[in-house]
Amino acid sequence: MDDRLINVLGSVASVGFLPPSLQALTAACVLRRDRRPVLWIVESPEAMERAEDDLLCFLGQDQVRLFPPHDVRPYQDDSPSREIMARRIATMNSLAENPPSVVVAPMQAVLAYTMPRPDLLECSISIGAGRIIDREELASRLVRMGYTREALVDDVGQFSIRGSVMDIFSPGMTSPIRLDLFGDEVTGIKTFDVRSQRTRKGLPSILVLPAGEILLDPRHIRNARPLLRRLGEDRVRFLVEDMEQGIHSPGIESFLALFYDKNCTLLDYLPAGSVVMAPGAADAGDLWEDGFKAYAHGYERSKALGRAAVPPEETVIGKAALLERLDGMARRISTTEASPGGSPSFHQPELPLQGRGSEAVFDRVVSLVKGSNDVFIFSSSEMLAERITYALSNRGVRPDSSDGEFLMRHAGFSSRVRMIDGSLSSG
Numbered sequence: 001m002d003d004r005l006i007n008v009l010g011s012v013a014s015v016g017f018l019p020p021s022l023q024a025l026t027a028a029c030v031l032r033r034d035r036r037p038v039l040w041i042v043e044s045p046e047a048m049e050r051a052e053d054d055l056l057c058f059l060g061q062d063q064v065r066l067f068p069p070h071d072v073r074p075y076q077d078d079s080p081s082r083e084i085m086a087r088r089i090a091t092m093n094s095l096a097e098n099p100p101s102v103v104v105a106p107m108q109a110v111l112a113y114t115m116p117r118p119d120l121l122e123c124s125i126s127i128g129a130g131r132i133i134d135r136e137e138l139a140s141r142l143v144r145m146g147y148t149r150e151a152l153v154d155d156v157g158q159f160s161i162r163g164s165v166m167d168i169f170s171p172g173m174t175s176p177i178r179l180d181l182f183g184d185e186v187t188g189i190k191t192f193d194v195r196s197q198r199t200r201k202g203l204p205s206i207l208v209l210p211a212g213e214i215l216l217d218p219r220h221i222r223n224a225r226p227l228l229r230r231l232g233e234d235r236v237r238f239l240v241e242d243m244e245q246g247i248h249s250p251g252i253e254s255f256l257a258l259f260y261d262k263n264c265t266l267l268d269y270l271p272a273g274s275v276v277m278a279p280g281a282a283d284a285g286d287l288w289e290d291g292f293k294a295y296a297h298g299y300e301r302s303k304a305l306g307r308a309a310v311p312p313e314e315t316v317i318g319k320a321a322l323l324e325r326l327d328g329m330a331r332r333i334s335t336t337e338a339s340p341g342g343s344p345s346f347h348q349p350e351l352p353l354q355g356r357g358s359e360a361v362f363d364r365v366v367s368l369v370k371g372s373n374d375v376f377i378f379s380s381s382e383m384l385a386e387r388i389t390y391a392l393s394n395r396g397v398r399p400d401s402s403d404g405e406f407l408m409r410h411a412g413f414s415s416r417v418r419m420i421d422g423s424l425s426s427g
Contacts, residue, residue, distance in 0.1 A: 014335075024057070031102055038101075039266070039278075041279065051104045052066060054424055057424050066087055070253065075254050077307075079248070085146070086211065089171040089211070107288065110267065112317075113256060116268070125141070131185070146216075153167040166181060175200070190202050213256060232308065233307060239252060275329075278332065281327065358391075365392060365397065379421065398417075
């Protein structure tokens, strides 16, 4: 990407005048220029998924992370899916370790309290080859971190012990790992395929993260036990009995705020100097209102059913506190406010690559190339890419096959067309 464009997009105070695809390009430019995490707060889980697709057109998979909201309603007597919990935990750990990436999170995920950063770092387990471990003690610790013990590991948040082999599938891992043990010594660490159970590459060490956002170790149980008992309801009594045995009861996440000494949101994980792309104050306030209403309705529904619940005011960050936190960020880019004076403007003509207007599009592409412009065409299917390549080749322009990271790697181009595999939401 031309450094001039990186500097232009990287210095704007608002991208509200840009479509989502160019907001994603802005986030990518800021990441490349500043080498610091970028938190992009969007309005919904659907917008999060579109933003991910756009970002993957410009950045590698390891530079894009999602922080989805729980996939159950607030105060529902059920727990989020393992996949959602694993993604949230992996993203929080990534921010805690501070490798540069763009994190996309819907507002409803940002406003809810989660596990504090010190607790996450303290409970994570580092295991290296040659280390001495007590496998039963490790198994007990994993259970209290939200893992389930299975005969065979086939999903994140599981572990198994079979003789001298211990398998663990932790959040943040693309594949589960297998520990080979000789007595209590770890003699080898390898990844393995969940379907074939065959081992693959070896690793010198691994980091095991919690499988959920509630820890059932003695300290956190001591925090929550008296507060839960004061709620005085039979279901809570059974929940206390379960958690003292290390059992994560369905829906225990509704009581998360009772387990920790300090309330924490995703914003507390951001390292100093991070960039936040978020809606302007008025729009952010409206999104908070929508999110809070969902918690308020869930709370009233629970009370009507006679079930104990923690008030929403203790479950999510307050509106004023959230807006103050966003306003206090050293570097903030608005995603909804109009273009401020002096900001660049971008002309975006509609260029349909299918239908009756496609012939004119191909002629336009040829004209742009002859005018010393670089043209990047994103195609979400191989068949469409082949049709475009054929049409342009017939006009004397042979597109090069490339990838979205090409834009981040290069500072200058040479007047040509590049076909990139990717699903860009707009051009």
